[in-house]
Amino acid sequence: MNEIRPFRIEIPxxxxxxxxxxLTGVRWPVEVAGTGWERGVPLPYLKELVEYWRDGFDWRAAEAxxxxxxxxxxxxxxxxxxFLHVRSANPDALPLxxxxxxxxxxxxxxxxxPLLTNEFHLVVPSLPGFGFSPLSGPGWGxxxxxxxxxxxxxxxxxxxxFATQAGDVGAGVAGLLAMLHPDRVVGTHTNGPAPYPFGPPVELDGLSDAEQVRARRFNEFREDGIGYLALQATRPQTLAYALADSPVEQLAWIAEKFREWTDPAADLPEDAVGRDRLLTDVSIYWFTGTGATAAHVVYEGMQAFRQFMESAGDQPQELPTPPPGAVAVFAADTSIRHLVDPMGAVVRWTEFDRGGHFAALEAPDLLAADVKEFFAALG
Known part of the structure; x- marks a missing residue:
């Protein structure tokens, strides 16, 4: 049962x-005149992106x-x-x-x-319910x-x-790995942590100019930007029908987030992340049917998080000392240090003026340098 089996992506x-x-026979909806991204992905933009997905994007090249x-x-x-397993030429490299x-x-x-293989042996999993790790059953949220x-x-x-680097859901997994296995995790590097989106708005008093920008962005997000989360966290099966049956809906569902969460200087998703990278990601969700299962994972994760928060104060436990942690904050992030790290446990906090939620795609040079510097300093 512990067998590791070779895998190759071969979409029929x-x-x-x-x-x-x-993508050829789309039944397009109407669009209210004079509206734009504030109501979701605009029709003209999505039509153009669908046309490129159909006629310009090369899935086989992405697969290769x-x-x-x-x-x-x-x-x-x-x-x-x-998972991908990319070994460094250096046999003594740190597993990451x-x-x-x-x-x-x-x-x-x-x-x-390619920016990390000199220093690290890399293990890059598809989380359960995502991509090429199709969901086997409930409980993986x-x-x-x-x-x-x-x-x-x-x-x-x-x-x-080993060490970890992660963002978003992956950052939650990395944090728990450090909690459960502090003797095994050398250190944890995360990007993009933020206050809990269902929590109260962030007060601006006492914040620096940069922190006020992030606080306003967070407050706007919790007011206008969590519809996707509310739906996945409460009705994933209803959403699943659209994501499983319509590639256009799957594309719009993801493209909207790439537009909202990438570098604020980018007007369109492809201004921050190339179209082919975006469509490779969307295509994986489509071909594997994991748009639907990822929604179920989010649902279960939110339920588990609420239960954890409700019971956290009932039986206080002394937790082991966590390994060192680093945080990289990119331009689109909403992270404010005293909210994310109230106890001052983070040993390295770095802020960048470009990039966003998809830091490894948007600013791989900045992220790679920060990761290498952090773990090198740990010895």
């Missing part, structure tokens, strides 16, 4: 042809780029876990677990991998369980000690 041509057929890296699957607790978030996949790290599975993957690869 019938599935590629079916996607093109669906992914297949250039060694890939494997192993089964943990009944769940198949897919790279964990993606939503709405992302292993594609998020394609431009980061529980990030404690996911963290346990990631630790087991590293054990099977022979990595008793």
């Amino acid at each position: 041509q019938a599935d590629v042809d079916d996607l093109r057929r669906r 780029e992914l297949n250039a890296y060694p890939q494997f699957v192993t089964t943990v607790d009944g769940q198949d876990v897919h 677990l790279l964990l993606h978030g939503w709405p992302s996949s292993v594609v998020e790290f394609l431009d980061l991998i 529980n990030l404690f369980r996911v963290a346990g599975a990631m630790a087991e993957v590293m054990t099977r690869l022979g990595y008793e000690r």
Whole structure:
């Protein structure tokens, strides 16, 4: 049961042809005149992007780029876990677990991998319910369980000690890995942490100019930007029908987030992340049907988080000392240090003037340098 099996992405041509057929016969909705991104993805923009997906995007080229890296699957607790395993030429390199978030996949790290392979052995999983780790059943929204599975993957690869880098959902997994296995996790590097979106607005008094910009962005997000989260956190199955049946809906669902969460200087998603990278990510969700299962993972994760927060104060426990942590804050992030790190536990806090939620795609040079400097300083 501990077997690690070679894996290669091979989407059947019938599935590629079916996607093109669906992108040709779209039943477009009406759009209210004079409206724009404030109501969602504008119709003219999406029509153009769909046309490029159908006629300009080369899935086979994207598939070949992914297949250039060694890939494997192993089964943990009944769940198949897919991962890239890119060994450094340096046999003494530090193992580094790279964990993606939503709405992302292993594609998020394609431009980061070449920048890190001198210093690290890289393990890049598809989280359960995402991409090429199709969901085996309920319960994988529980990030404690996911963290346990990631630790087991590293054990099977022979990595008793390792580091982590992550954002979004992956950052939650990385944090729990550090909590559950402080003896194994050398350090944790995360990007983009923010206050809980269902919490109160951030007060501006006493904040620096840069923090006020992030606070206003967070306050706007919690007022106008969490519709996607509310839907996935409460009615994932209703949403699943649209995501499983319509590639246009899957594209709009993800493209909207790439537009809202990337570098504020970028007007359109492709101004921050190239169209081919965006469409590779969307295509993986489409071909694997994991737009729907990722929504269920979010639902379970939100339920588990609420239960955890409600019970956190009931039985206080003394937690082990966590390994060192670093945070990288990019231009689109809403992170304010005293809210994210009230106890001053973060040993390295770096702020950048470009990039956003998809830091590994938007600013891989900045992220790679920060990761290397942090772990080098740890010895």
